[in-house]
Amino acid sequence: MIKIANAPCSWGALEFDLEEKSEEIGFEQVLDEIKETGYIGTELGDWGYMPTDPGLLRKEIEKRGLELLGAFVPVDLADGDTHEAGVDTALKVAQLMYRAGYKNAFIVLADDNGSVPNRTQYAGRITPEMGLSEKQWKVYAAGAEKVAKVVKEKYGLRTVFHHHCAGYVETPQEIDTLMALTNPELLGLCLDMGHYAFGGGNPIDAIMKYSDRIWHVHFKDYDPEAARLSRQENGDYFDALKKGVFCELGKGMVDFNAIVKLLNDKGYGDWIVVEQDILPGMGEPKKCAQSNRDYIRTLGL
Template sequence: MIKIANAPCSWGVLEFDLEEKSKQMGFEQVLNEIKETGYIGTELGDWGFMPTDPNQLRDEIQKRNLELLGAFVPVALANLNKHDEGVLMALKVAELMYKAGSKDAFIVLADDNGSVSERTQNAGRIQLKMGLSDDQWKDYAQGAEKIAKAVKDAFGIRTVFHHHCAGYVETPQEIEKLLSLTDPNLLGLCLDMGHYAFGGGDPVEALKLYSNRIWHVHFKDFSPEIAKSSRDVNGDYFDAIKRGVFCELGKGMIDFKTIVDLLHQLKYDDWIVVEQDILPGMGHPKVCAQSNRDYIKALGL
């Protein structure tokens, strides 16, 4: 059965070191509003946003009848010197989820997005010359597998890779490259519909192409009009986010009806996580969360 969750990023809890983070609301309000708007699961959010004591974390999740299904872990995988640090961070997060009783949760591994100026400035319009060399690709894939294996060996927790704009795995070609270099039994794909579209691809085609690698799904919509308005002023990734490039579900270009039909055909029976990056001042997260849940219900989920 497909289950619908939301995530703290929809309340402005993002991994980036932005000024707006100082205005984040507390985890209690976020969990309460996730529950009140009809979702049954959540991701962890930034380390330290939710309790890092596993007993307290389990109590907070369970008393709202929610499930903790995963945690986003960014690592600068193109840098060999960051791999061991990435392993330690992923193990710390995995241990917290495991001890909190979330043994089927995912590590959602990603690049250290937004940390390379060229990729951040050119999100949504990446050129081949901005990519990794063959040696860097080997390092990148090695790091992803090293982290996935460490987490699996220690806690039996699976790892999915989240392609992401403003990172080194953004375009359909880069996603294909990473998947071709990694073990399909060790590293799955978290298909994010909005990021795939922003990166220049068609999420419907990605779902067909990578059905055997997709272990986790993010529902995020994408507005090409807002992307263009940002591009016209040479805006970077963060400018596009602040303009609302990831809009409410149903208000962008993503064909969610076809995607839901395909997920049923593929017998996908895991989580769909709704994400709509909302920074403070951009809108009302609870209102958007409710609108997004209502939209998905209209699609039969």
């Protein structure tokens, strides 16, 4: 049975090192509003955003009747020298979730998005020459597998890779390369509908291609007009966010009706996480969360 969650990034709590961090909404309010708007689960958010004591974390999640289903872990996978630190970070997060009792949660592994200038500047319009070399791809894939292997061996948690604009795995072709270079029994795919569309693809194609490897799903919509306006001004990834490139569900170009039908046909029965990424201080997150939940109900979920 598909279950619907939301995540702190929908309230502007992002992993990036931004000047706007001071405007982040506290985790207590975020968890309250996730519950109040009809969701039954959450992701952890950036390390330290929620309590890092397992007992306290469990208490905060449980008292709202929610589940904790995963945590986003960014690692600079293209640099082999950072892999050990990435493993340590993933183990720290996995240990927290495991000791808090969330033994079915995922490590949602991603690139250190937003850290490479040209990938950040040209998000949504990446060309092949901006990508990794064959040698770099081998380093990248080895790092992803290493994180997944150690986390699984130590805590039994599975790892999914989250493709993401402003990182080295953004386009459908880059996702294909990473999937081809990694063990399908070790590393799953977190399919994010909005990032896939922003990266130049149709999420339906990804579901058809990787249905057995999609272990985790993010629902995010994509507004091509906002992307066009950002490109017109030579805006980077963060400019596109400010312009609302990830709009409310049902207001962009992603065909969620077809996606839900296909996920059901393929037998997907796990979590769908709404992630309407915004920058701290933007908009009215609770209203958007409610609108997104109401829209998902029209899809039969």
